[in-house]
Amino acid sequence: MVGLDEEIKELFLKQQHEWYKFIPALFEIVKELKGHTLDILSSKLEETKFGVRYFFAGTIDYLKKHLDAMSISDGTKLINLYRSIAHLKGNIPIFTYALSERKSDPRYIQFDKEFVDLIDGFDLVFDIDSPLKNVTDAWGVAKQIKVILDEYKVPYYVKSSGTRGFHFIIPYNYMPEINPLELQAIHYKVLRNIGAIYEWSDYIDKSVASHPKTLIKCSYAFDSANISLPMNDIEFENFSPEKIKMEWVLDNIILKNRGLLTRTYGLSEEELKKNVKKFLDDFK
Amino acid sequence: MSSLTEGLEKQDEADRFAEYVLKENPNIKSREDIEEALSRAFSQGNGQHAIFDNDDIRKILESNLIQNAIINNTSEEKFEEIEQEVQTGTFETQRDGKNVIVFTPKKVTARSYTRAGKSIKSYNRGFQKWSPSEIKFLKARKMRKISPKKVIYEFNQNFKESQRSSSSIKSKLYRT
Numbered sequence: 001m002v003g004l005d006e007e008i009k010e011l012f013l014k015q016q017h018e019w020y021k022f023i024p025a026l027f028e029i030v031k032e033l034k035g036h037t038l039d040i041l042s043s044k045l046e047e048t049k050f051g052v053r054y055f056f057a058g059t060i061d062y063l064k065k066h067l068d069a070m071s072i073s074d075g076t077k078l079i080n081l082y083r084s085i086a087h088l089k090g091n092i093p094i095f096t097y098a099l100s101e102r103k104s105d106p107r108y109i110q111f112d113k114e115f116v117d118l119i120d121g122f123d124l125v126f127d128i129d130s131p132l133k134n135v136t137d138a139w140g141v142a143k144q145i146k147v148i149l150d151e152y153k154v155p156y157y158v159k160s161s162g163t164r165g166f167h168f169i170i171p172y173n174y175m176p177e178i179n180p181l182e183l184q185a186i187h188y189k190v191l192r193n194i195g196a197i198y199e200w201s202d203y204i205d206k207s208v209a210s211h212p213k214t215l216i217k218c219s220y221a222f223d224s225a226n227i228s229l230p231m232n233d234i235e236f237e238n239f240s241p242e243k244i245k246m247e248w249v250l251d252n253i254i255l256k257n258r259g260l261l262t263r264t265y266g267l268s269e270e271e272l273k274k275n276v277k278k279f280l281d282d283f284k
Numbered sequence: 285m286s287s288l289t290e291g292l293e294k295q296d297e298a299d300r301f302a303e304y305v306l307k308e309n310p311n312i313k314s315r316e317d318i319e320e321a322l323s324r325a326f327s328q329g330n331g332q333h334a335i336f337d338n339d340d341i342r343k344i345l346e347s348n349l350i351q352n353a354i355i356n357n358t359s360e361e362k363f364e365e366i367e368q369e370v371q372t373g374t375f376e377t378q379r380d381g382k383n384v385i386v387f388t389p390k391k392v393t394a395r396s397y398t399r400a401g402k403s404i405k406s407y408n409r410g411f412q413k414w415s416p417s418e419i420k421f422l423k424a425r426k427m428r429k430i431s432p433k434k435v436i437y438e439f440n441q442n443f444k445e446s447q448r449s450s451s452s453i454k455s456k457l458y459r460t
Contacts, residue, residue, distance in 0.1 A: 193417040196442040197424050282416040 009045050009078060012224055015246050017075040019222040020067055024255040026060050028220040029081065032260060033057045036083040037092055039215050040070050043078035043224065052099060054111060056092035069097045080162070081221035085214050086180070087172040089120040116212050119180045121172030124187045124280075125216055126194075127205040129165035135241050141203045142166040146236065148194070150263070152279040155272045157260040159230040160244045162223030167216060171262065174269070174276045184209055190283040197283075219260055222246060229253070230261045292343035301340075302347035313357050315366050318344060342370045348458055360459060414456060418443060422453070422460045432457055 019025060038055040042048065052070065057063040071077045095108050102108055111118075126145055130138035142158070145168060149156050156170045175183055187209035195201035208214050221228045226244045229235075235243070242248055249255075264272060291297045301322070305312065308321035322336050322344075344350055345367060354363045421442065425435045432454050440447040 189417075192442065193421065196438070197417065197420045199424075282420070284415070284417060 005045070012043075012045065012078055013075045015225055016072065016078060016222045019227070019246055020072055022250070022255075023060065024258075025220050025227075026063055028255060028258060029218050030057060030060055030063055032219045033063075033083055035087045035089075036085075037088070038063070038066065038218070039082040039084065040066065041080050041082060041215075043080050045078050045224065052102065054092065054095065054108065056094050058092075062094075065097070069099070078224075080223055081218040082215035083218045085123050085125055085208060085216055086115075086119040086212055087121045087123070088115075088118045090118060116181070119212060121175055121180055122184045122187060122209070122212075123172050124170040124175070124190065125208045126168035126191065127161065127165065127208050127216065128168070128203050129161070129205060131202040133164055135160075135164045138165045138203065139239055141200050142168070143236075144198070145194075145200075149279075152282075153265045153267065153272070153275045154279050155262055155264050155276070157219075157230050157262045158236055159219050159228050159260075160226065160239075162217050162221070162226055162228050167228075169216075169260075170276060174273050176273070176277050176280070181212065184212065186280055186284045190280055193283050220255070230258070232261050233263075292340055295347075298343050298347045299349055301344050302349040305344065306349060306353055310353065311357055312350070312353055313362070315341060315345075315370055318350065338370060345370055346455070351455075351459060355459065363459070412446065412448070415446075418446075419456075419460060422457050426457060426460055 037053065038057040039051065039053045040055065041051040055062075055066045057066060068074075070079055072079055093107050093111055095102055095105050095111075128138050128142045128145065130136075130141075142165075146158065149168060149170075154170055155174050156168050158166060158168050161167050188206060191204050191206045191209055192201075195204040195206065208216065217223065217228045219228055219230050225246055226241075227246055227249045229244050229249060231239065243252075267275070292301065304325040305318055305321040308324045309317055312318055312321060318341055319336065322341075351363060354366065418439075421439060422435065425438070430438075435457060436450045436453045439453050
């Protein structure tokens with residue numbers, strides 16, 4: 001078994017190295033990270049667990065430097081790229097790459113302490129995972145959630161979460177302009193109530209809205225041979241686990257300027273905000 | 285509490301009186317209509333001695349037959365208005381222009397009790413508006429024909445910050 005695990009890990013390391021060399025993918029990751037922290041955590045397959053938070057990755061150069069610093073480029077560590085659900089006002093400071101000293105950096109300590117004050121909004125994230133650890137099972141519930149979001153005409157994008165689920169994300173800029181912490185409390189209620197009303201509590205992870213510092217996987221991040229791939233309606237309807245495999249994505253999807261594929265239904269920002277408010281009011 | 289009120293505690297008995305009311309006036313639209321129909325139904329023989337107080341009307345109003353009739357004849361909002369009027373008991377009534385009865389609200393005292401680990405020392409007599417998510421929650425369970433007992437338990441488990449009494453949930457469940 002150990003031999004097999006090592007073989008798989010070696011394959012994933014090779015694929016990860018290839019993926020993060022691919023500039024259009026890095027470009028798309030950077031776009032989503034605007035106003036969010038990048039957080040790099042070890043993959044489940046790594047024996048030594050590690051996690052480094054609060055990277056600023058506003059440009060491809062920065063993102064590459066972070067990946068180098070975390071020994072991604074030399075292909076020795078399997079990692080997962082996450083981002084904050086919170087959107088921050090102002091700039092994210094750039095801290096030292098000496099990872100051991102990072103947490104003792106006074107600017108880091110101050111940033112960590114003042115993090116909540118720097119938040120100007122939260123994305124609402126439906127993190128759908130199957131209790132049976134079966135992506136097709138999760139897809140069944142995800143399809144029904146999509147129907148609800150489409151009915152309300154709320155702006156969202158949907159992506160595979162990596163290995164066995166889906167994320168529906170309503171971006172922070174469409175949310176009502178209220179205190180961010182109050183907004184997150186509303187998000188929690190919405191996730192809880194939708195889970196309870198439709199009996200999807202086992203599928204919807206409410207913890208993503210339980211704390212200001214929660215994280216989700218970055219769009220276009222690599223995770224165990226799969227890509228956290230934003231999908232359009234047709235791709236979502238025809239989803240199969242094979243179609244999020246890195247090799248399939250590289251062969252079949254044009255990534256350049258693909259973006260997050262946010263549904264806006266041809267509506268103005270004001271109309272979309274109204275729809276989001278109605279949606280939150282109906283489920284909070 | 286009169287013996288009649290005690291009798292009306294039983295659902296069958298409340299339904300029996302509801303039938304009398306609807307036989308007299310199937311188009312009931314208000315509390316006064318219920319009272320008048322009762323008065324007419326019991327205007328002969330031994331019935332003349334029957335006295336219906338606010339508690340009796342409240343019990344009869346809880347009958348599904350009456351609830352449905354009022355909602356059909358008016359609206360859900362109007363029914364809730366009547367329910368609130370009868371619950372609080374603050375109104376005056378005139379029967380055939382002869383007997384004027386003034387209902388005064390009973391002073392309600394609630395024992396302190398514990399709900400979800402939180403000590404409740406007073407009972408809010410006001411009516412908390414039903415939120416769309418609460419109504420969706422009840423509708424979904426009604427469609428799936430889940431037993432009221434289970435619905436009440438699940439409701440208060442989910443909406444922990446705005447728990448409701450079992451009678452309130454049950455009543456809303458029937459009307460949703």
